[in-house]
Amino acid sequence: MKNLLIHNGRLIDPASGIDGQFDIAVAGGKIAWIGDNQPPAGDYEVIDAAGQVVAPGFIDLHTHLRQPGFENKETIATGTRAAARGGFTTVCAMPNTSPAVDNRTVVDYVNCVAFGEAAVRVLQIGCVSKGRKGESLAEFGEMAAAGVIGFSDDGSSVPTSRLLKQAMEYAAGLGLPIIEHCEDASLADGGQVNEGIVATRLGLAGIPNAAEDAIVARDIALAKLTGARLHLCHISTRGAVDLIRQAKSDGVKVTAEVTPHHLTLTEELCLGYDTNAKVNPPLRTQTDIDALIEGLLDGAIDAIATDHAPHTANDKCCEFALAPFGISGLETALGSLLRLVHCGKLPLPLIIEKLTAAPARIIGKKHGVTGSLGVGDPADIVIFDPDAEWTVDPGKFASRGRNTPLAGERLKGKVTATICRGNTVYREGN
Ligand SMILES: NC(=O)N[C@@H](CC(=O)O)C(=O)O
Incomplete structure (x- = not known):
């Protein structure tokens, strides 16, 4: 499991009242640091979340x-x-x-x-x-x-x-x-x-x-x-x-x-x-x-x-x-x-x-779920672009169930990465 640094995003964590530009470091499957300056020294895979929302x-x-x-x-x-x-x-x-x-x-x-x-x-x-x-x-x-x-x-x-x-x-x-x-x-x-x-x-x-x-x-x-x-x-x-x-x-x-x-x-x-x-x-x-x-x-x-x-x-x-x-x-x-x-x-x-x-x-x-991004919490994180537009194509769902009345609809707001217990379990394009 790699250490992650999520950089440049708008962090919204309602549980701790945070809504602002902060970076997050993830190590050992947990939130290790949140700040707006230098993260603790380490070898990070960096995710650039500019223009995106980072949330639990x-x-x-x-x-x-x-x-x-x-x-x-x-x-x-x-x-x-x-x-x-x-x-x-x-x-x-x-x-x-x-x-x-x-x-x-x-x-x-x-x-x-x-x-x-x-x-x-x-x-x-x-x-x-x-x-x-x-x-x-x-x-x-x-x-x-x-x-x-x-x-x-x-x-x-x-x-x-x-x-x-x-x-x-x-x-x-x-x-x-x-x-x-x-x-x-x-x-x-x-x-x-x-x-x-x-x-x-x-x-x-x-x-x-x-x-x-x-x-x-x-x-x-x-x-x-x-x-x-x-x-x-x-x-x-x-x-x-x-x-x-x-x-x-x-x-x-x-x-x-x-x-x-x-x-x-x-x-x-x-x-x-x-x-x-x-x-x-x-x-x-x-x-x-x-x-x-x-x-x-x-x-x-x-x-x-x-x-x-x-x-x-x-x-x-x-x-x-x-x-x-x-x-x-x-x-x-x-x-x-x-x-x-x-x-x-x-x-x-x-x-x-x-x-x-x-x-x-x-x-x-x-x-074991906290629904927040406190230091020490499990690193369960979503990154999404609130303004990215996309067309619903059930043929591309990961779910076997393609039963949606939204097929062909334009939606605005797209998940670009999901991290569960520190592992990247979804990344747009992968
Ligand atoms: N919510 C649904 O429309 N369907 C549910 C069961 C149910 O709640 O009726 C299902 O399991 O398919």
Whole structure:
């Protein structure tokens, strides 16, 4: 591993309040020095970051790596390479694999493959219920001992309040959050897109905002009752943002994430029956987007996570109603989010905070990610050019999932290098 000197960049590290022209030296996989004068003597590979932003490596709280079981959609190797290209140095893998990650053996298997094949750090989320069936609790204690960062049946909500209460009591005892996909199954059943004018025009069943809001309200009530930590996935509705804001002011231990696609795309994208725009929760309306942005600004929403959900071309090449939900999001996340910066809706340091320090706080220190660039921290770093324009070409994705509704779109903001634990895991052109 070479020592690195990242020179001339604009360093933005929200965790330590730094935003300015500073150089960083990396040695032994850690941040060794930050300054604006002479680095400590040494033999460095120099990266010239003039005109670029240098920030902590992004942390994705919500990634579908698909291995084991769906390696035709993605593998730990390809998903983490896609992460590296997107500027992510840590991904939290969701457990809706086959077999599902509901016991220690599967957690160990994923850790083992990741150790040999992953380009970036892989943390794992274990299931809430055995086989994600919503019937009985998965092996919480042994999965916690194997290092999971929380429990989720993502893809579905925990179906009964009773099971969720029990899950929260166990999770609280282990100091880990319940990470919930918020969707009332009976309200969403058969739904393909957001319930509203677009669903009507397309002749497709809709998923109402209330399907999300109802579960958010239930889960908050149970978090209040049990004192457990609750993290809410891919929030997409104005009503959910209001509920979370209120719960936080009531002292409930709730955090929430939002995806780049729910912040930037509306339901109209489905009007051409593009199955690549079919995602769960569905793309919603500008009113919802405005509330999500407000939520990021006032802290109701803590973090940005991709919900990278890769599928094969075959999976998506069918009638809209038969296609699986999901967008391949790791490689377009930054460019999508910077649209909000370039049009003045969100400040760049805030977006970086929501991709670094905020998810690190939710994961907690014991899992080895800090989301910051303090001296002595692991050298997880992203370098990106906020003004570089590029055209999304899914054919060039490192991910096996080319399912993006952004194909052919121009994005402004491009990762040029990603460094994970001091290793350069992505460099533009390589
Ligand atoms: N978010 C998605 O659209 N898809 C997820 C599962 C899910 O949350 O429905 C997937 O695993 O493909």
